Amino acid sequence: GEDVEQSLFLSVREGDSSVINCTYTDSSSTYLYWYKQEPGAGLQLLTYIFSNMDMKQDQRLTVLLNKKDKHLSLRIADTQTGDSAIYFCAESQAGTALIFGKGTTLSVSS
Amino acid sequence: DTAVSQTPKYLVTQMGNDKSIKCEQNLGHDTMYWYKQDSKKFLKIMFSYNNKELIINETVPNRFSPKSPDKAHLNLHINSLELGDSAVYFCASSPLAGVFSGNTIYFGEGSWLTVV
Numbered sequence: 670g671e672d673v674e675q676s677l678f679l680s681v682r683e684g685d686s687s688v689i690n691c692t693y694t695d696s697s698s699t700y701l702y703w704y705k706q707e708p709g710a711g712l713q714l715l716t717y718i719f720s721n722m723d724m725k726q727d728q729r730l731t732v733l734l735n736k737k738d739k740h741l742s743l744r745i746a747d748t749q750t751g752d753s754a755i756y757f758c759a760e761s762q763a764g765t766a767l768i769f770g771k772g773t774t775l776s777v778s779s
Numbered sequence: 780d781t782a783v784s785q786t787p788k789y790l791v792t793q794m795g796n797d798k799s800i801k802c803e804q805n806l807g808h809d810t811m812y813w814y815k816q817d818s819k820k821f822l823k824i825m826f827s828y829n830n831k832e833l834i835i836n837e838t839v840p841n842r843f844s845p846k847s848p849d850k851a852h853l854n855l856h857i858n859s860l861e862l863g864d865s866a867v868y869f870c871a872s873s874p875l876a877g878v879f880s881g882n883t884i885y886f887g888e889g890s891w892l893t894v895v
Contacts, residue, residue, distance in 0.1 A: 712886040
């Protein structure tokens with residue numbers, strides 16, 4: 670099975686906040702990442718957080734990390750239709766490669 | 780200018796054929812990767828090269844052979860294609876080997892391979 674778990678779908682209305690959750694299993698992971706994949710496109714790094722941090726904010730994005738529970742979340746404030754995409758949580762294992770979750774498809778309706 | 784470019788973007792081919800996907804990065808990075816995204820959107824590392832040397836080789840059928848003629852290029856050759864090889868293959872690069880702060884991994888746009 671996969672090491673990184675995410676819910677598969679999230680549907681929100683434009684202007685609402687979106688919260689995408691992720692759990693990981695490798696307690697030695699030092700960095701955790703959020704990538705965005707728009708339809709037919711590659712992966713774009715949105716943000717990352719170091720494991721000694723609890724929170725990181727970058728404009729509309731807020732990342733929360735609960736290391737005890739191995740839980741990572743991405744909050745998108747004032748969600749727009751252009752935010753519709755697949756969001757991948759990823760962890761660095763053994764410092765050599767990224768291990769991705771299955772992705773959460775975010776659908777934003779106007 | 781595209782940082783990580785891969786060709787072709789779309790490829791439809793018959794079972795049993797041999798095909799290659801090419802990847803080039805113009806970022807001056809030392810490390811390049813191939814990831815496979817299956818029909819369920821799951822992304823998995825296949826190979827990683829650091830300065831032309833193989834450093835990650837996950838459990839991948841030996842029909843898949845990466846080749847790095849120089850550190851700016853990492854090509855993926857697939858022999859005797861099977862239906863299950865249908866997927867999106869992403870090339871990526873990073874300044875250094877290893878995943879750490881500042882060592883952002885940049886992905887290409889993906890190559891959609893369909894085996895019929």
